Amino acid sequence: MMKLHEHQAKGVFAEAGIPTPSSQLATSVEEAVDAADSIGYPVAIKAQVHVGGRGKAGGIKLAEDEAEARSAADAILGMDLKGLTVESVLIEEAVDFTNELYVGVTMDRSAGKPVAMVSARGGVDIEEVAAEAPEAIVREHIDPAFGMHPYQARQAAFKAGLGEVATDVARVLSTLYDLWAAKDATSIEVNPLMVTADNEIIAADAVMNIDDDALFRHDDLEAMEDEAANDDLERKANQYGFDYVRLSGNVGIIGNGAGLVMTTLDIVDYYGGAPANFLDIGGGAKAERVANALDMVFSDENVDSIVFNIFGGITRGDEVAKGINEALEQFETIPKPVTVRLAGTNASEGREILNTELVTVEETLESAVQDAVENAEGTN
């Protein structure tokens, strides 16, 4: 799932005709101050990272003048927000609002169809609202064969008690659904959708997540992917085309198939280790892909040991073994100890190919994980 940054999503919204505050992106304090001067005070200075509760964590500040803009930009740029470094800020006109609403469209997976949502209780964590007062969120399921009928958007807005602004909100919601469908979004949200004293409506925040599997038909969005990634390892994973998630432990994990890789993480935890990552090389991987996977995990400085767990269906054990050998033979000394477990298609051939001077070969999932956990502990 590709998450657009707020400024990227707002660009998409503005193009579709949804009102957004005037804003500029800045990557340095000087740029930020210049942007604030040209927009006019007061401004909001907002960290562009994918972290829930940005505001509470200090990632959003208001500035009344140039001096405040300077100190706010200086404080936010480069700050660590829940493990992510802030590389850019959005400088935005501060909207004088009287009310904050919520609108969104997402896939209801249990119903197998999209659902549009409207609430008069925007501006706070909508999941908290959903938990405390589910009736405060009006839901309207949409038939994907027909799209959202205009009446559905109106009905949702009126049921949410939006009164005077209901038809305007309905128009925004219809546009959001059209964007959701046209851009292959998995979810799209405006929280808050601000209402001003003279009943103008403005999208003050923007969330847009795109289905990775549909990026092939959206060149414009695909071009945003690198910037949308949060760190260098995730960018590298995008380039290699791996499903990769970085975690906080020190046991690197490589495997084939999401369920088996998740299970390997769980078993690392079960034996007292801490997983450093999730990396799925997918089905049918050849030697080069295997070598790329090792390169990926070696380049994570948190990793102290690696476990390779392959159960071959369409993936062949001999190909995996060749890739592991090739990747490791280029080193004078192996950077981090590697434990390999091969099962399934051509596993015995693979075990014969593996260079046991470079890797430890284990027969079972459990013994391989235990070995890697011990190796990781030994380095601390």
Add this chain to the structure above:
Amino acid sequence: MSVLVDDDTRVVVQGITGGEGSFHAQQMIEYGTNVVAGAVPGRGGETVHDVPVYDTLETATTEHDANAVVVFVPPAFAGDAMFEALDTDVDLVVSITEGVPQQDMARVYRRLGETDTRLIGPNCPGIITPGQAKLGILPGNIFESGNVGLVSRSGTLTYQVVDNLTQRGIGQSTAIGIGGDPIIGTDFIDALALFENDPATDAIVMCGEIGGEDEEAAASYIDKNVSTPVVGFIAGRTAPPGKRMGHAGAIVSGSGTGTAESKIAALDDAGVPVGDTPSAVADFVEETL
């Protein structure tokens, strides 16, 4: 006995001339599956592994009186291929393709509701009745004919669990990979109902993972409707919220739904033992039998 597929299943492979389609059609045939035809637009009149290929799926299924279709069509075209399959009168469609856009699948799912066809997948390894037929990419050699029904959201995890069972001499009646996507044709409850009604299935293994609420729904279904003993496994106990763990469907939402804890607790409440590891699952199955 078995569920959904057996010696009498007559299979058309959609996309049989492609790399994956051709390779796995051959593997299916070698396993003993009755592959009667292939369908690829523009390739009608050719043969692949002695199987005749047709330009349209409808001709292939009609000419050969087929009752099942396996879809090996690239993701960009898989939605269209599933519509084509649902418009024939086969009983079973198995879609192996990984990476089908979610919105394409939402439209297929909507159409599925208007038909009597069973769809398995997409993004799944398929279905196998050991010794009789396999439709999909499961490695046949690890399976053994027996009395344990298996249903799983994940392919390689299925192989791991099956391997643990087979190595202890515990065979399988039928194994169904339902797929790791958020929207799938056959869910846990469908598969549990099939196994519950199969006299040859004496125990059921259900392998779930984080994301969605299908495992919780299955647990409450088991509590009310399933008398066959069930053993569970849930992958993703260590998955952090908000991160998609490979499968499009495997994600714990920010509000904490879809967690492994919630699924394990629901299964516990339904009296389903949940193994901490795949070999612990095999231990439970052994005790049950």
